[in-house]
Amino acid sequence: MSYASRSGLSFSQRELLDLAIAWAGLSVAFALLLTREPGTGGIDLAGLPRMAALSLVTVGVAFLLHELAHKVVAVRFGQVAAFRADYRMLFLAIMSALIGFLFAAPGAVYHRGRLTSRQNGLIALAGPLTNHALAALFLPLWLAPDLVGAPALVGEIGQLGVWINVFLAAFNLLPYGPLDGNSVKDWSVTVFAIVFVPSLLAALYVIFFVGMR
Structure with a gap:
């Protein structure tokens, strides 16, 4: 069975299940x-449920909209x-997180049909650009506690939302294997450089000067 939205997008039960699990x-x-x-490398079990909830509305949204952006543009091109x-890879992501690093590649949007190099590049570019847009939307939440006295939780959601979206944009633009960067670079080295360089710099700044939490 499949489900169609008013935009013309359709989702099978399997696809919805895969999206939810990923x-x-x-x-x-x-x-x-x-x-x-820090120091012990153990997991703070008491704080894990709270961080999992925060991740669902930041990491989860970043991932979901990234993949949906690929699908929307692919369908727009008749795919x-x-x-x-x-x-x-989901299992690897969880296991690697337990030892202190994370390789985040839980799946991908697959499409079939005839495409030009430009169309394929635009499909790939849609995901990282969506992450940049989400980072801009999360930024006011991050600043809200200092600017308007919003609860600290709002700022925490905003900070994690900015961090994860900047990270995902840069990671997916790496010109390696099946990542988006390869398709963008194959279409246009100029466009790739214009998008990848600031994405990488933003990710490095957030990781090394702002921190993850």
Whole structure:
């Protein structure tokens, strides 16, 4: 069975299940990474449920909209497109988070049909650009506690939302293997450089000068 939206997008039951499992699995992986205790390397089990909830509305949204952006543009170009979770990579993401690093590749949108290099590049570019847009939307939440006295939780959601979206944009633009960067670079080295360089610099700044939490 498949479900169609008013935009013309359709989702099979399998695709919806894969999206839900990848959303939850990636959120748990990031929660495990972010609740590691400095020095001991153990997991703060008391803080894990709270971080998992925060990850669902930041990491989960970042991942979900990234993949949906690929699908929307692919369908716009006449493709048959669907997300498929990679359960081995999801398992790897969770296991790697337990030892202090994370390789986040829980699945991808696969499409079939004839495409030009430009169309394929634009499909790939849609995901990282969506992450940049989300980072801009999360930024006011991050600043809200200092600017308007919003609860600290709002700022925490905003900070994690900015961090994860900047990270995902830069990671997916790496010109390696099946990542988006390869398709963008194959289409246009100029466009790739214009998008990748600031994405990488923003990610490095957030990681090394702002911190993950």
